Amino acid sequence: MTKTESHAELRQRVRKVCADFPEEYWQELDLERRYPEEFVQAMTESGYLGALIPEEYGGLGMNLSQAAVILEEVNRSGANAGPSHAQMYTMGTLLKHGSEEQKRKYLPKIASGELRLQAFGVTEPEAGTDTTSLQTTAVREGGEYVVNGRKIYISRVQHSDLMVLLARTTPLDEVEKRSRGLSAFLLDLREIVDGLTVEPRRVMMNNETNALTFEDVRTPASSLIGEEGQGFRYILDGLNAERILIAAECIGDGRWFIERASERAKERVVFGRPIGQNQGIQFPIAQAHAHVEAADLMRRKASALFDAGESCGAEANMAKLLAADASWEAANVAMQTFGGYGVDAEYGIERKFRETRLYQVAPISTNLILSYLAEHELGLPRSF
Numbered sequence: 001m002t003k004t005e006s007h008a009e010l011r012q013r014v015r016k017v018c019a020d021f022p023e024e025y026w027q028e029l030d031l032e033r034r035y036p037e038e039f040v041q042a043m044t045e046s047g048y049l050g051a052l053i054p055e056e057y058g059g060l061g062m063n064l065s066q067a068a069v070i071l072e073e074v075n076r077s078g079a080n081a082g083p084s085h086a087q088m089y090t091m092g093t094l095l096k097h098g099s100e101e102q103k104r105k106y107l108p109k110i111a112s113g114e115l116r117l118q119a120f121g122v123t124e125p126e127a128g129t130d131t132t133s134l135q136t137t138a139v140r141e142g143g144e145y146v147v148n149g150r151k152i153y154i155s156r157v158q159h160s161d162l163m164v165l166l167a168r169t170t171p172l173d174e175v176e177k178r179s180r181g182l183s184a185f186l187l188d189l190r191e192i193v194d195g196l197t198v199e200p201r202r203v204m205m206n207n208e209t210n211a212l213t214f215e216d217v218r219t220p221a222s223s224l225i226g227e228e229g230q231g232f233r234y235i236l237d238g239l240n241a242e243r244i245l246i247a248a249e250c251i252g253d254g255r256w257f258i259e260r261a262s263e264r265a266k267e268r269v270v271f272g273r274p275i276g277q278n279q280g281i282q283f284p285i286a287q288a289h290a291h292v293e294a295a296d297l298m299r300r301k302a303s304a305l306f307d308a309g310e311s312c313g314a315e316a317n318m319a320k321l322l323a324a325d326a327s328w329e330a331a332n333v334a335m336q337t338f339g340g341y342g343v344d345a346e347y348g349i350e351r352k353f354r355e356t357r358l359y360q361v362a363p364i365s366t367n368l369i370l371s372y373l374a375e376h377e378l379g380l381p382r383s384f
């Protein structure tokens, strides 16, 4: 595996890893609500979960376009990248703003799989989408910060050693701008002995997610990422990468649904002919296919700009919006094509249908992308 191999070769290799994890594997996990430990292990051993870690720290040193291809192929195989993708999303914050000491300490171990950085603690019950209103505080006391507050829907905490946490270090009424005074930390969850409560939340799909309560949780001052008070900017920096990677997962889902729907439409015979011979069945599949392929073009544009170090906020947001809509459309089309079998767990459509629905809401909802485009691209008045 090298960082220069073509996307086609990379796709082939990822497919090979995913081939060991067929539909039955994901269905069983879904039923048991179990973490795909074996899959995550295989993806780690193949190096893919350390794809964005530079080679000097033991990673594959790939660019975002390659990372996107990996996650797309994972979802296209019928798997779900959700349980393991955060390592890629959070990497930007650590790579760009982490100290050399933090990078040397953690990145080689993350690349080898000895440590997992799969948890990202931003969302809070009260603040919701309005991140700068978050209420979790981190107060400096000598060589430590003391963290208090609550977080909600923080995924993979029980399968992660490290967590990137966003907390307020300067009270809101003491900062010039709401986005200041927030700081990012790299918490070593293994070292937290007291004060952190992790309560699992059962959600629609098989995704280990939790409500967290921090009560006087102590973390060394060395866990601060970059400068105190600049955390919101650091997290925002990583969001374009996150949007592009999520878009790639949605495109993978969309292609999976379209392939399944097309196969079914060819095979299933009703009224003496394949259902796919009816335009009422084939047109919606063709339409969804066109939308997935169009979204992929925007995703490619966004990742190319990102890799060239150019500004890509609008493209990354549009890629996520279009891809999430296209995968959701494809999910509905597949569900309709399968008829009653679509809701039958054995056929796998309903599982993926639940999984891909999340991307209308998380990690950023469609409305927030539209308001970003309206305000920043079209110059319309800010709506909130």
Ligand SMILES: Cc1cc2nc3c(=O)[nH]c(=O)nc-3n(C[C@H](O)[C@H](O)[C@H](O)COP(=O)(O)OP(=O)(O)OC[C@H]3O[C@@H](n4cnc5c(N)ncnc54)[C@H](O)[C@@H]3O)c2cc1C
Residues within 6 Å of the ligand: 119, 120, 121, 122, 123, 124, 127, 128, 129, 130, 152, 153, 154, 155, 156, 203, 207, 209, 358, 361, 362, 363, 364, 365, 366, 367, 368, 371, 383, 384
């Ligand atoms: C399964 C799952 C896993 C998650 N994993 C993580 C994780 O690992 N880490 C993490 O930090 N977070 C995580 N999240 C949280 C996720 O990012 C949030 O749920 C999401 O950002 C939306 O926030 P909210 O749920 O508080 O919605 P709210 O803020 O309550 O918003 C509800 C609805 O109102 C809309 N809305 C709000 N304000 C406006 C406005 N001004 N204009 C128009 N519409 C508006 C929103 O778009 C949304 O549709 C996860 C969520 C889920 C469900």
